[in-house]
Amino acid sequence: MLSSQPWTPIHAQIHRTLRQRRLLPKNQSILIAVSGGQDSLCLTKLLIDLQSKWQWKLAICHCDHRWRKDSEANANHVEKLAQNWQLPFYLQITNQELKSEAAAREWRYQALINIAQTHNYNYIVTGHTASDRAETLLYNLTRGSGADGLQSLTWQRSLTQKIQLIRPLLEITRPETAQFCADFQLPIWSDSTNEELKYKRNRIRLELIPYLKQNFNPQVEKALSQTAEILQAEVEFLENTAQEILQKATSNSPIPQINRSILRSTSLAIQRRVMRQFLQQNLGFAPSFEQIEKITALIRAPNRSCSDPFPGGAIAQVENDWIYLKRV
Numbered sequence: 001m002l003s004s005q006p007w008t009p010i011h012a013q014i015h016r017t018l019r020q021r022r023l024l025p026k027n028q029s030i031l032i033a034v035s036g037g038q039d040s041l042c043l044t045k046l047l048i049d050l051q052s053k054w055q056w057k058l059a060i061c062h063c064d065h066r067w068r069k070d071s072e073a074n075a076n077h078v079e080k081l082a083q084n085w086q087l088p089f090y091l092q093i094t095n096q097e098l099k100s101e102a103a104a105r106e107w108r109y110q111a112l113i114n115i116a117q118t119h120n121y122n123y124i125v126t127g128h129t130a131s132d133r134a135e136t137l138l139y140n141l142t143r144g145s146g147a148d149g150l151q152s153l154t155w156q157r158s159l160t161q162k163i164q165l166i167r168p169l170l171e172i173t174r175p176e177t178a179q180f181c182a183d184f185q186l187p188i189w190s191d192s193t194n195e196e197l198k199y200k201r202n203r204i205r206l207e208l209i210p211y212l213k214q215n216f217n218p219q220v221e222k223a224l225s226q227t228a229e230i231l232q233a234e235v236e237f238l239e240n241t242a243q244e245i246l247q248k249a250t251s252n253s254p255i256p257q258i259n260r261s262i263l264r265s266t267s268l269a270i271q272r273r274v275m276r277q278f279l280q281q282n283l284g285f286a287p288s289f290e291q292i293e294k295i296t297a298l299i300r301a302p303n304r305s306c307s308d309p310f311p312g313g314a315i316a317q318v319e320n321d322w323i324y325l326k327r328v
């Protein structure tokens with residue numbers, strides 16, 4: 001496999017991050033998701049250069065959403081790069097019309113998982129950067145997310161029991177990946193839809209972030225990304241604590257029930273999280289803020305109080321020390 005050093009500060013940083021965070025252990029099989037854009041090319045080059053230290057088995061996967069006229073040319077471009085790098089290449093082409101960004105994303109992750117499962121890759125890596133993290137944080141902030149949405153883009157997430165999604169570039173900004181690609185003359189395929197202002201995410205990147213940089217903080221991407229990093233550890237702690245309390249406060253009974261006096265001894269932050277987990281477990285979907293508030297209010301409500309119905313028809317009802325989730 002080609003690896004034309006030199007070793008740059010970004011190489012050193014990624015090597016250190018991978019070691020400290022134990023993101024991609026030695027000898028593992030890794031599927032790199034490559035769009036052809038600057039971030040995923042930077043990621044691929046870095047992993048190739050670090051490969052001799054980690055003994056990974058690397059491969060490239062490209063997903064063709066068939067959204068743009070040049071999508072086939074884009075796929076061919078990535079295939080050529082894979083050949084030059086002497087890496088196995090997998091192409092996934094959609095056979096359905098993907099109507100939204102969300103649909104495209106869902107299809108893409110499933111396509112990546114299918115390739116990873118078929119060819120035994122335990123890790124899928126993407127080129128998400130600190131800039132993506134900052135943009136996702138801002139986007140979720142405008143939608144009213146709590147800390148969970150603001151931790152935006154974690155270093156690692158399970159896609160299936162066997163496959164982990166890893167994002168090694170979360171400390172590197174997009175201007176840095178652009179510079180890296182220029183330094184190593186990596187041939188970036190530019191995606192024209194990235195410039196379209198009808199997409200909110202693009203407006204955050206092209207209008208809001210430059211405004212914040214100019215008027216508030218030139219390092220705003222790093223600053224927001226740091227906020228996401230702090231929140232990530234806090235969310236993990238709160239979720240684990242809530243899970244422990246949920247276990248103590250519930251019992252195995254045919255009608256789901258949760259104990260009010262145990263919940264009363266915890267803080268509102270934990271009560272909300274416990275209730276979210278309780279509803280999710282028993283209703284089978286992620287509850288909204290209003291639905292969580294409705295059931296949380298019952299922790300201190302008078303006996304026999306009840307909520308109006310949740311989607312699906314269940315209601316929550318207080319009986320002495322318990323809240324029951326009853327199907328009516």
Ligand SMILES: Nc1ncnc2c1ncn2[C@@H]1O[C@H](COP(=O)(O)OP(=O)(O)OP(=O)(O)O)[C@@H](O)[C@H]1O
Nearest residue numbers: 033034035039040061062063064105125126127128
């Ligand atoms: N067509 C593609 N084929 C393979 N990988 C892709 C493709 N598009 C994006 N990726 C991977 O996903 C990363 C993020 O891309 P981008 O920011 O464009 O997607 P996104 O939809 O905003 O991200 P996500 O939905 O995954 O959070 C890229 O760096 C790359 O690793």
